[in-house]
Amino acid sequence: MRILMIHNLYQIRGGEDESSAAEEKLLRSRGEIVEFYQETNDEERMKTFNSFQLASRTIWSGESYKIVRDKIRQHKIDVIHVQNFFPLISPSVYYAAQREGVPVVQSLRNYRLLCPNGLFFRQGQVCEDCLGQFIPYPGIVHACYRDNRLVTGVTTAMITTHRLLQTWHKQVNQFIALSQFARNKLIEAGLPEEKIVVKPNFVSPDPGQGQGKGGYALYVGRLSVEKGLDVLLEAWEKLAHPVPLKIVGEGPLKDWVVRATERFPHIEWLGKQPLTEVYKLMGEALFLVFPSKWYETFGRVAIEAFAKGTPVVASDIGAIAELVRDQVTGLKFRPGDGADLASQVDYAIAHPQLLQQMRNHARAEFLQKYTAEQNYEKLMTIYLNVVRRPAP
Known part of the structure; x- marks a missing residue:
């Protein structure tokens, strides 16, 4: 199978980046063909945009749209797996894929589609003020993303725009939640229940069992x-x-x-x-x-x-x-x-x-x-299901 993996990497690589890299390595080890489209939130890259350009690109990136369409045609892609589109890639890649008749799988490793800071966490405690709000304006009031009302407003505009367009309902074939808890939150927020499956992370290679005798x-x-x-x-x-x-x-x-x-x-x-x-x-x-x-x-x-x-x-x-x-x-x-x-x-x-x-x-x-073999089987089942499913 030919998979296009799309990921907006963080400036400081964290658990989300490591998990997506592990999936890519797993797929390659099993003989699948994986192509990439990646952006990175490093300082030099971000400096190439002024505030208006960055805000516009977060909501809709015409450049990403074109890149994805070109890659689909060049590599004859079967399925697109979006690990993270925020902020430089944008949800425009969903539309590029659907325009070319290629199904989209989206992993949800945080709550970005529901909450401007992606965490449901503010001032040292859980916050659900934006859960259930069509326009998650409380995030702007509290400057939840990077303690900045302007950039929080941009994130809120992205979420609201694509709710209006019904992007999450119409342009994504399958969402992957990492746990049943996360799936329940996504459903509570209005994402289509029938499109959300649970596939956990995994550990590979197996590091082997320890003895637990360190006393700490x-x-x-x-x-x-x-x-x-x-x-x-x-x-x-x-x-x-x-x-x-x-x-x-x-x-x-x-x-x-x-x-x-x-x-x-x-x-x-x-x-x-x-x-x-x-x-x-x-x-x-x-x-x-x-x-x-x-x-x-x-x-x-x-x-x-x-x-x-x-x-x-x-x-x-x-x-x-x-x-x-x-x-x-x-x-x-x-x-x-x-x-x-x-x-x-x-x-x-x-x-x-x-x-x-x-x-x-x-x-x-x-x-x-949580082994690699079990995870590979689950991931391929997801891919095959969306490939075989009739296009919306």
């Missing part, structure tokens, strides 16, 4: 408020029996984390680490802590932990609450509640036999749901 807890991720770093550090101040905590990642709360390491010698910040080192740390950790405060659409780091046989102590919110089974593959705590997180960590430390049982279950969960 581990956090891996962005050092930011929505990821619950404040909750994590609060919990470690309240532990009855302090367990060493290793923190891997970079982000705006780095200085806060550094100060915590100075006050508490059992907290260690390791900065950003290569994936091979992250897997080693995961494999030897007693458990991974996932303290997120926002509606995660998935939680890739959790299934990486499962692949190493490491249980996850997670906040009971969003997709991560769906991934972690309480006292089976991990433990859950009330989101945003550092005291409850501390109590769950103390409970885990006090029950080493349960930790070992959860290690075995976590590894089994990975093998059952």
Whole structure:
């Protein structure tokens, strides 16, 4: 099959970029032909546009429309898979594909079609003010995207314009949500239920099971408020029996984390680490802590932990609450509640036999749901279904 993968990469590559790159590599490894159209939000590229040009392109990019039509004709594309169109590519690529009679699959790795900042998160807590609003104007009022009303207004205009055009209903053949939680939110916001399927992320190659004998807890991720770093550090101040905590990642709360390491010698910040080192740390950790405060659409780091046989102590919110089974593959705590997180960590430390049982279950969960082979079969089923389906 010939697939055109479309992705607007972030200036700083994150989990969304890594997941789409993994899909591309998976498809190629199975003999599928993958072509690309990519843009990057790097500073030099963004400087080539003035404010009006950038706003216009976010809503409708004539350049992207032409590029996609040309690539379809040149490479005889069977299906287009849009990973991310925001902001430089725009939804115009859907129209280019349909004009050429090629079906469109859109992965939804955030809530950009529903919420101007794509997170349903504002001022340190979940916010659904724009959910159900045809024009998501509360986002402009609160300057939700980059703390800037102008750029939030542009994003809101993009969402509203394509709702008016019924782009999401008429121009996309299949949406991919990463979890049932995310699918439910999309349906609640008015996206067509029959067009949304769930296909999770995966881990490849299999990193192999670890031993869990390092005697420490581990956090891996962005050092930011929505990821619950404040909750994590609060919990470690309240532990009855302090367990060493290793923190891997970079982000705006780095200085806060550094100060915590100075006050508490059992907290260690390791900065950003290569994936091979992250897997080693995961494999030897007693458990991974996932303290997120926002509606995660998935939680890739959790299934990486499962692949190493490491249980996850997670906040009971969003997709991560769906991934972690309480006292089976991990433990859950009330989101945003550092005291409850501390109590769950103390409970885990006090029950080493349960930790070992959860290690075995976590590894089994990975093998059952999150391997490359299973994901390839699901992805190809989606592609084949839209290719065989009559055009709208």
